[in-house]
Amino acid sequence: MVYQLIALDMDGTLLNSQFKITKGCQEAIKEASDLHKIVAISTGRSLTEMRPYLDDLKDVRYLILESGAVVYDLKEAKILYQKTFQPSDIYKIHQAYLKQDMMIHIFMNGYSYATKEHMYQMDKYQMGKYQETFVHNNSGIENVDEFLQTHLYEIEKVNLYHQSPQLREKSITFLNDLDVTKACVEVSSLELSPKGVHKGVGLVHLCEELQIPINQTIVVGDSHNDKDIMEIAGLAVAMDNAIEEIKAIADEVVADCDHDGVKEAIEKYLIKGAD
Template sequence: MSRKYQLIALDMDGTVLNDKKEIDEETRSAIHEALAAGVEVVFCTGRSFSEMRDILKDFPDMHYLCGESGALVLDLQKGETLHREEVSREIAEIMMAAGKRKDLMTCVFSDGICCVKKEHMLHMDRYQMGQYQKMYEKTCNPMEENVLERLLKEEGPVEKINLYHTSPDERLETRKWLEQQKIQAELVDSETSSLECSPLGVSKASGLKSLCARLGLGMEQVVMVGDADNDIEAMKAAGMAVAMGNANAHVKAVCDLEVADNNHQGCAQAIRMVCGEEAYNRQALEQLKVVGGEDD
């Protein structure tokens, strides 16, 4: 019997990763089991390739990565870029001005590498990103000067720009300022107070569509598992949308199925429900809907 769902796309933070930023053994095993069964499992994340490198070492059997919120799609086995989108110079200059207005921590993804000003990276707790500081110190390219200014001067590629704020209110103020500039880009809230900027029309959905086109699959054959606003477009485009128990209300409003939270193997549950249901019957899956378990 041919499988209805051929590709499972997994968000990382809040989905594959628990609150300790770790992958539990159940989730790790479920991913390997699905890959061994011939189902493509793809990390569909806002992270850059450099931020994913260590995690991917545990998944040598994974074939593809949909990173940078769809701006960069990689063939992991061949080490090739399958799809890339870049922010225009005009948009980058507007984002640079926005960052300078409030001395925001600006993170730029350039050719799959996360680039950050060194001074900002040493004080990430100020920008509500302290839990990622060790990861950034290990995986990012620290620069002495303004990151965007340097990359624009060197004419380096810019696939995505994140602005990290000290508070959600500060992020909202930046959003309003960017709208006044009539910026033509995709702006998505993430984390506590960060704002992601991608080229117009680029999202996790567009990245998955480009990958599916390569693989000869339709989006109706995709399952998207996520928890936050930057997952919604992909969830709407996928054949099945699965919300983690810890997902926000916007995500739960568009999902077909809700599983346990990221601290209670919800991601593993989603993978096994999809791969283990012989008939892949949507109604049967919906009847299995659960919420996050009690704390141990």
């Protein structure tokens, strides 16, 4: 099979453990682009959270953002696809937030927001490794109730950061009847997206835009929120540092994020058929 497009997850995949994109990965992306292959990003991050990396991704045009809620064209500075929550969904998520001491992370219109009081104590919510980049790339909010009410129809994704996996399970139980997409990521985080939205939906919309058959795509990932997109791609590639659930559904496994696994995937599976 000759593949036309590869979609790369960010954290734990394209980014190494120091949250950097290595020269090797940058060079592989450029080589693929020079061969008229499409390298896209597929991430849970917002557009604002992606901006610090765009200088290293000059050969990337398309972003699947917020776990599939948004597809963005960097060249045209245009949203190609966008999906928001129903107001009733936000009400229920807000109730879950109020039930325990957790951190809420809200995504909309290319930006992401969190309560100021929590942004400097992310260790408490098992997200300490992200604190430096988080503080620089997210806006602080004073009052969650007012913010949600003001932006009720605009919200595309919500992350709930818990103090432990056990407390996350309590939120999952409370939200059991809520018909939205749920993904467990990191140690104790819960990603919530509008009904039917996941990274795979973003890939489908991107492929429709580019008129590329879905079976001519490659996806590289490492975590729970990569499961749906890996199941529909033509070739599913897991990082060596991926969770076992992802490795189990992958067609191939490459090196971990600290040993240029993405470079390996691009060269071996995307470029291979371009010679």
